[in-house]
Amino acid sequence: MRSACINCHAVSGTVATGRFGPDLTHLASRDTIASGAIQNNAGNLRKWIDDPNSMKPGALMPAMHLNDHDLDVITAYLTQLR
Ligand code: HEC
Incomplete structure (x- = not known):
C-alpha cells in the first residue's frame, strides 16, 4: 500500500483503487496470472x-x-x- 502498486491495482476494501492493471482482490484464488500466461504460486508471483x-x-x-x-x-x- 505504500508503493506505486496502488496506482495501477485495486484490492477491494483497501486504499488501492488503481484501474490500469488487473484487480488483485481475489488473486490467490486464481490458478494463473498475466492473462493465463503464468502459474499462480509464490515463487512466480515474487x-x-x-x-x-x-x-x-x-x-x-x-x-x-x-x-x-x-x-x-x-x-x-x-x-x-482470496
Ligand atoms: C504502471 C502500472 C503498474 C504498477 C505500478 C504495478 N503494476 Fe502490477 N500489473 C500491471 C499490469 C498492466 C498488469 C497486467 C500485465 C500483463 O498481464 O501483461 C499487472 C499485473 C500484476 C500481477 C498479476 C495479476 C494478474 O491478474 O495477472 C500482479 C500480482 C501484480 N501486477 C502486482 C503488482 C505489485 C505488487 C505492484 C507493486 C510492487 C505492481 N503490480 C505495480 C500494472 C502495474
Whole structure:
C-alpha cells in the first residue's frame, strides 16, 4: 500500500483503487496470472513483481525494483488475497 502498486491495482476494501492493471482482490484464488500466461504460486508471483518482462515479454507492468525484504512481504500479502 505504500508503493506505486496502488496506482495501477485495486484490492477491494483497501486504499488501492488503481484501474490500469488487473484487480488483485481475489488473486490467490486464481490458478494463473498475466492473462493465463503464468502459474499462480509464490515463487512466480515474487519473480513477476521483481521483473514482469522476464516472465512475459511485452508485459504492461513495469519492473518495480523492490528489495528482497519488500518482495518477500508483498508476495506473502498477495498469496493470502482470496
Ligand atoms: C504502471 C502500472 C503498474 C504498477 C505500478 C504495478 N503494476 Fe502490477 N500489473 C500491471 C499490469 C498492466 C498488469 C497486467 C500485465 C500483463 O498481464 O501483461 C499487472 C499485473 C500484476 C500481477 C498479476 C495479476 C494478474 O491478474 O495477472 C500482479 C500480482 C501484480 N501486477 C502486482 C503488482 C505489485 C505488487 C505492484 C507493486 C510492487 C505492481 N503490480 C505495480 C500494472 C502495474
